[in-house]
Amino acid sequence: MAQEQSHKSYRPLTxxxxxxxxxxxxxxxxxxxxxxxxxxxxxxxxxxxxCSQISGDITIKSRKHKNKDDASAGSLEQPSIACLATLxxxxxxxxxxxxxxxxxxxxxxxxxxYLLSIVFYMKLSFVSxxxxxxxxxxxxxxxxxxxxxxxxxxxxxxxxxxxxRLFHFLKTHSGKDLFEMTIVPILAYGGPLxxxxxxxxxxxxxxxxxxxxxxxxxxxxxxYSPTPTRQLTxxxxxxxxxxxxxxxxxxxxxxxxxxxxxIHGFTDPRNLFTIVFWTVIFLLTITTYIRQSTITNRVVxxxxxxxxxxxxxxxxxxxxxxxxxxxxxxxLPSMGFSLLMAAGFTKLYGKLSGYxxxxxxxxxxxxxxxxxLQTIHRSYDWKNDRSLFQSALKVTQENAKVWNNxxxxxxxxxxxxxxxxxxxxxxxxxxxxxxxxINIGTAWERLQKYDEAEKSFRKAKSLFPKPIKGKSYKAxxxxxxxxxxxxxxxxxxxxxxxxxxVDKLYQEAISMSRNFIDAYINRGEVLSLMGRFxxxxxxxxxxxxxxxxxxxxxxFNIGVIYNRMKNATGAYExxxxxxxxxxxxxxxxxxxxxxxxxxxxxxxxxxxELRLNRVLETDEKNLQARSLLGSVYLxxxxxxxxxxxxxxxxxxxxxxxxxxxxxxYYYYKSEDGKDECLESLEQLFHFHPxxxxxxxxxxxxxxNKDGNPKEAKRVYEKIVEKNEKEIEARHNLCVxxxxxxxxxxxxxxxxxxxLVVPNESYVTGNLLVVRKEIEKRIKLGTLKEERxxxxxxxxxxxxxxxxxxxxxxxDEEILYEASQEEEDQSEDDDDDEVRLLERAERIxxxxxxxxxxxxxxxxxxxxxxxxxxxxxxxxxxxxxxxKRGEKCDDEKSNEKSDxxxxxxxxxxxxxxxxxxxxx
Numbered sequence: 001m002a003q004e005q006s007h008k009s010y011r012p013l014t015x016x017x018x019x020x021x022x023x024x025x026x027x028x029x030x031x032x033x034x035x036x037x038x039x040x041x042x043x044x045x046x047x048x049x050x051c052s053q054i055s056g057d058i059t060i061k062s063r064k065h066k067n068k069d070d071a072s073a074g075s076l077e078q079p080s081i082a083c084l085a086t087l088x089x090x091x092x093x094x095x096x097x098x099x100x101x102x103x104x105x106x107x108x109x110x111x112x113x114y115l116l117s118i119v120f121y122m123k124l125s126f127v128s129x130x131x132x133x134x135x136x137x138x139x140x141x142x143x144x145x146x147x148x149x150x151x152x153x154x155x156x157x158x159x160x161x162x163x164x165r166l167f168h169f170l171k172t173h174s175g176k177d178l179f180e181m182t183i184v185p186i187l188a189y190g191g192p193l194x195x196x197x198x199x200x201x202x203x204x205x206x207x208x209x210x211x212x213x214x215x216x217x218x219x220x221x222x223x224y225s226p227t228p229t230r231q232l233t234x235x236x237x238x239x240x241x242x243x244x245x246x247x248x249x250x251x252x253x254x255x256x257x258x259x260x261x262x263i264h265g266f267t268d269p270r271n272l273f274t275i276v277f278w279t280v281i282f283l284l285t286i287t288t289y290i291r292q293s294t295i296t297n298r299v300v301x302x303x304x305x306x307x308x309x310x311x312x313x314x315x316x317x318x319x320x321x322x323x324x325x326x327x328x329x330x331x332l333p334s335m336g337f338s339l340l341m342a343a344g345f346t347k348l349y350g351k352l353s354g355y356x357x358x359x360x361x362x363x364x365x366x367x368x369x370x371x372x373l374q375t376i377h378r379s380y381d382w383k384n385d386r387s388l389f390q391s392a393l394k395v396t397q398e399n400a401k402v403w404n405n406x407x408x409x410x411x412x413x414x415x416x417x418x419x420x421x422x423x424x425x426x427x428x429x430x431x432x433x434x435x436x437x438i439n440i441g442t443a444w445e446r447l448q449k450y451d452e453a454e455k456s457f458r459k460a461k462s463l464f465p466k467p468i469k470g471k472s473y474k475a476x477x478x479x480x481x482x483x484x485x486x487x488x489x490x491x492x493x494x495x496x497x498x499x500x501x502v503d504k505l506y507q508e509a510i511s512m513s514r515n516f517i518d519a520y521i522n523r524g525e526v527l528s529l530m531g532r533f534x535x536x537x538x539x540x541x542x543x544x545x546x547x548x549x550x551x552x553x554x555x556f557n558i559g560v561i562y563n564r565m566k567n568a569t570g571a572y573e574x575x576x577x578x579x580x581x582x583x584x585x586x587x588x589x590x591x592x593x594x595x596x597x598x599x600x601x602x603x604x605x606x607x608x609e610l611r612l613n614r615v616l617e618t619d620e621k622n623l624q625a626r627s628l629l630g631s632v633y634l635x636x637x638x639x640x641x642x643x644x645x646x647x648x649x650x651x652x653x654x655x656x657x658x659x660x661x662x663x664x665y666y667y668y669k670s671e672d673g674k675d676e677c678l679e680s681l682e683q684l685f686h687f688h689p690x691x692x693x694x695x696x697x698x699x700x701x702x703x704n705k706d707g708n709p710k711e712a713k714r715v716y717e718k719i720v721e722k723n724e725k726e727i728e729a730r731h732n733l734c735v736x737x738x739x740x741x742x743x744x745x746x747x748x749x750x751x752x753x754x755l756v757v758p759n760e761s762y763v764t765g766n767l768l769v770v771r772k773e774i775e776k777r778i779k780l781g782t783l784k785e786e787r788x789x790x791x792x793x794x795x796x797x798x799x800x801x802x803x804x805x806x807x808x809x810x811d812e813e814i815l816y817e818a819s820q821e822e823e824d825q826s827e828d829d830d831d832d833e834v835r836l837l838e839r840a841e842r843i844x845x846x847x848x849x850x851x852x853x854x855x856x857x858x859x860x861x862x863x864x865x866x867x868x869x870x871x872x873x874x875x876x877x878x879x880x881x882x883k884r885g886e887k888c889d890d891e892k893s894n895e896k897s898d899x900x901x902x903x904x905x906x907x908x909x910x911x912x913x914x915x916x917x918x919x
Contacts, residue, residue, distance in 0.1 A: 010207045013141040014106045032102045039108040040099045044090045046115040047335060051082035051342070053122050055299050079349055081299060084364070085342035091371040092334055093248040093378050097327040100382040106143040107331040113139035114149045114332065121153040133196055140200055145332055148309040150197045154190045155305050159298070215322040216478045218257050218401070218433065223320035225262055232263040232271065234316050239273040240325055241311065245337045248371070250395045251378055253388050254405075255325035257430055258398045281308075284340075299343045306336030385409045400430035404439055416446045434460045434481045445491060457488040464512075477512065485509035486518050489526070499530050515546050524557060533565050552582035559591060568595050579611075589615045590625050597632055605636050623649050627658045634666065642666065655687035661694050668697060674705045692726065695719050699732055709739040727757055731766075738770055743777065746770045 017035075025031030089095075098104035113135045121132035132153060139146025187194075217224040222233035240260065244251070252259065263270055281304070288301045310332035314321055323329070349360055381391040386409040392402045407422030420443035427436040441456035461484050464477065486509075489502045506523035509516055520543035527536035540558050543549050559574030575592035578585050589611040596608035609632050615625040630645030643666055649659035664680035667673030678701060684694045695715055703712035716733035719726055730753050737746035750767035757763055 009144070010204070011106050011141065011143055013138060014109055014143065017105055017109060029102070032105075033100070036099050036102065036105060036108060039105070039112065040095070043108055043111045043115070044086060046112060046119065047089055047338075048082055048086040050115050050119050051085045051339060052080075053119060054302055054339075055081040055295060055343075079346055081296075081339070081342045081346050084345055085338045087368060088341055088371075089335060089338040091368055091375055092245075092338065093251060093371055093374040094244060094327050094330050094334055096251070096375055096378040096382060097253070098331045100379055101328070104328055104331075107328050109142035110139045110146045111332060111335075113142060114146050115335075117149045118152050118156065122156055129192075133192065136196065137200070144204070145310055145313050147197065147200055148306075148312060148332070150193050151309045152302065152305055154186070154193050155302065157189050157193075158186065159301065215320060218430070219322045220256070220316070220320055220324060221258075221262055222324070223316060228266070229262050229264050232266070232268070232274070233260070235274045235278075236260075236263055236270055237325060238315070239277040241330060241333070242277055243273075244325070244327070245330060245334055248374065251327055252325070252395045253327075253392050254399055254401050256323060257400050257433075259396050260324050296343050296347050300340060303336040303340035303343060307333045307340070308336075310336065398429060400426040400433050400436055403429060404436055407439060407443075411443070416443045419443050420447070432463055434463045434478075434484065437463070438481070438484055438487065441487060441491075445487075450491060450494070453491055454488070457484055457491065460484045461488065479513070479516075482509060482513055482516055483518070486522055489522055493526060493529070496529070499526055502526050503530070515548075517543060517546060517549060520546070521554070521557065524561075528561055528564065533561050536561050552578045552585045552588065554578075555581065556585060556588045556591075559588065563591070568598070571595060584614065584618050586615050586619065586622065586625070590622075590628060593625075593628055593632070597628065597635060600635060602636070605632055608632050609636075621652055623653055623656055623659070627656065627662065630659070630662055634662075639666065657684070657688050657691060660684040660687070661691070661697070664694065664697060668701060668705075674701060677701055677705075690722070692719060692723060692729075696726075696728055696732075699729070703732060703736060703739075709736040712736050713740065725756075727753070727760075730756075731763065734766065734770075738766075738773075743770060743774050747774060 018032075021032055021035055098107040117132040117135035117139060119132075120128045120135060123129075136146065136149050136153070139149055215223070222230050222237075225233065237260065284300060284304055288297045288304070311329070312318075314323075314326070314329045345360070345364060349357060352360060381388055386406060389402050389405045389409070392399065393406075396402075403422050403426035407419040407426065410416075410419035410422065420440065423436055423439040423443055427433065427440060430436060437456050437460035441453045441460065444450070444453035444456055460481075464481075485505055489505050492498050492505070493502045503523060503526050506519045506526065509519040510523070513519075520539055524536040524539040524543075527533075527539060537558055540554050540561075544551055544554050555574045555578035559571045559578065562568075562570035562574055572592055572595045575588040575595070578588035579592065582588075593608040593611045596604040596611075609629065612625045612629040612632065615622050616629070619625075626645055626649050630642040630649070633639070633642035633645060643663065646659040646662050646666070649656050650663075653659075660680065660683055664677050664684060667677035667680055670676070678698070681694055681698050681701075684691060685698075688694065696719065699712045699715040699719070702708045702715060706712075713733060713736035716729045716736060719729035720733060723729070730749070734746050734749035734753060737743075737749055747767065747770045750763060750770055754760075754763050754767055
């Protein structure tokens with residue numbers, strides 16, 4: 001009620017009826033319509049009872065005088081006023097909206113208690129009058145118009161029952177008569193009713209918290225117009241409402257916007273209708289005042305009173321309302337209108353004779369048939385939203401809201417192209433309607449035309465009141481129009497590079513309305529996406545201090561931010577506060593239970609189980625909670641219950657990814673569950689073939705339990721191919737390569753992984769294991785194929801080996817003799833040298849791979865690799881030098897060392913120099 005967008009409609013009895021309707025018949029809309037029809041029948045029966053009492057002689061028995069008209073009223077020849085009025089009221093087409101529309105329940109309930117209050121008040125006893133006052137309260141609790149029953153009861157008490165001459169002072173012009181014959185009787189006999197009216201009004205102002213409802217210029221254009229436009233238009237609306245009662249041939253579900261053009265001056269010809277209306281009312285009032293002693297005129301008096309007073313709350317006289325004309329508002333006034341028409345028909349019928357009476361009867365019957373057919377036709381208009389609003393286009397095409405509403409019907413069907421055409425038409429009818437451009441933008445967005453959507457949203461935003469430089473002023477903005485900032489922000493943040501722009505947009509929205517909760521919530525989300533977690537939490541905390549803030553949701557969002565910050569303690573505390581404000585906050589219960597599950601603490605497990613069971617109390621089909629509950633069972637060694645919980649999830653949703661994975665993991669942890677695990681994984685991949693976590697588990701089973709590294713390798717290769725950042729898959733792929741004895745590939749695999757996660761000891765440890773295995777194989781000479789490949793690569797790099805040919809002269813004699821034993825020894829020495837050189841090349845290349853990586857976080861790894869490389873290459877050089885020294889001692893007769901030895905030493909020195917330069 002305190003919110004700005006509230007209509008201030010406090011109708012507890014109507015809401016209670018909806019609740020009872022729901023408890024008895026569920027959400028079936030047919031039951032709501034049936035109840036409305038039953039209530040309408042009750043209204044018609046009560047109206048007949050009311051008309052019967054009001055058209056009879058109900059004066060106090062002590063009154064002796066009677067008028068001749070009183071006798072004629074009961075004549076058999078005269079048609080019954082009550083019967084005629086009830087027939088007119090029952091078939092009047094103006095009632096279709098109140099009966100067919102579910103929200104019309106307010107009019108029906110209010111009318112029932114309105115009539116009961118008057119009927120009981122005329123019974124004259126203290127108990128009946130007390131009950132009448134109770135019924136007045138019930139009528140007001142159904143709809144605000146019910147308070148006007150007090151005026152009718154007061155009139156019945158003073159004018160009809162007690163026949164006080166309240167307006168006698170108008171003839172005598174005497175102040176004494178005004179006091180004695182008007183003020184005193186009103187206070188003496190109407191005191192309780194007046195006190196009741198004061199109490200009701202005081203309570204209503206208290207409920208509204210001292211503020212009146214606010215509406216936009218489109219809802220009621222005249223209320224925003226200056227004098228005399230406002231007054232002239234308001235008076236013209238009275239004639240329109242009267243005409244709808246008299247000739248309900250152009251009924252419209254929505255009269256807002258430009259349906260009724262404003263009257264800007266006295267020269268507007270529509271003012272004639274206003275003059276006619278007030279002339280008729282004045283003549284009827286004067287006539288009933290002069291001849292108020294007759295029953296017919298008393299009936300006319302009450303009819304006029306009901307018409308005027310029941311329409312008064314919607315007349316804009318005391319406060320502005322959110323509509324121009326509305327069929328349902330005329331439900332109570334139509335009682336007075338029907339009674340007035342019946343009284344006039346009866347009086348006219350009594351003055352006619354012969355065939356004229358039959359003609360009058362025929363005309364009345366024609367009206368009844370016409371109204372009945374129109375009521376049936378109008379009921380079909382209310383069959384669904386589209387038929388209702390399309391019927392409105394037959395009356396007027398100037399209402400942008402009607403075009404928008406038809407567009408919304410296509411929107412509900414997902415036909416965005418058709419919806420867009422109606423939204424565009426609405427914007428043409430009302431170019432300054434913000435809502436139309438918001439709808440256009442939404443349609444373009446759904447059609448994935450994002451540039452057009454942004455243009456439409458910005459057009460809507462441009463229609464907001466503009467700031468005036470150097471001036472401070474206030475402008476009222478419809479709260480629903482502020483959603484443009486949310487829609488535009490959600491559209492722009494699709495592009496992560498524009499998050500700053502979105503943040504400024506939400507700041508602008510907050511500056512326009514400090515209580516705009518959605519702007520705070522969305523800004524917190526954007527700040528979170530920008531990595532400004534502390535600022536996001538601060539925004540949510542500011543929102544917590546706003547009136548009517550959704551504290552449970554805000555604390556939940558704070559918990560999500562802490563989760564992203566890897567702050568489990570902060571997240572759990574925030575989730576707990578969310579649960580404090582809403583003990584059935586499903587997401588907070590589930591997320592907090594997940595945090596408790598990760599602790600593996602026995603007490604925490606019990607609390608997690610309690611929270612998950614609370615979720616299942618209100619929603620037993622909450623699959624996330626049930627699946628997580630299975631994990632709690634598993635963590636507390638209740639394996640059978642865990643398995644049952646997951647199978648229960650799969651009964652509800654066979655494709656539930658988490659449950660399928662958990663079942664597979666359960667069998668994985670079992671000693672003999674390898675086959676069941678693989679079978680469960682196949683079911684998982686049937687629904688989710690790309691589920692990475694499941695593929696990791698499959699690879700683990702194949703590698704560690706099935707002993708099939710070849711198949712495991714294929715699984716891990718597929719994972720890495722789709723996601724190079726999956727460390728576990730890359731590591732296990734390296735392990736598969738090692739087990740398949742693809743050692744060089746395994747070494748490169750671990751080395752690449754070490755560059756990505758340099759601080760993971762298990763990676764560097766496994767890399768060391770692979771290198772030791774390679775060293776071992778090199779020394780054993782079991783990597784011939786790999787060695788040949790490296791030798792070819794080295795030759796391509798023009799490294800000179802010992803047995804490379806030398807340039808010779810023609811006169812030079814080449815002498816070389818050696819035994820077979822010497823040749824074998826020479827080949828062994830050559831192999832040793834090649835293996836050492838291969839190792840040197842590999843060490844050098846591994847080092848370069850690390851050093852060339854630009855990641856500043858790898859500095860420690862670079863230094864370690866450098867030290868290790870220098871050490872290893874130095875050892876290789878020393879080893880080769882000792883071999884060359886031994887050969888030089890055996891060939892002291894030679895004046896020069898072998899050129900190949902020199903080239904090899906040069907190569908090693910070059911490698912060391914490169915390392916030093918890198919350092």
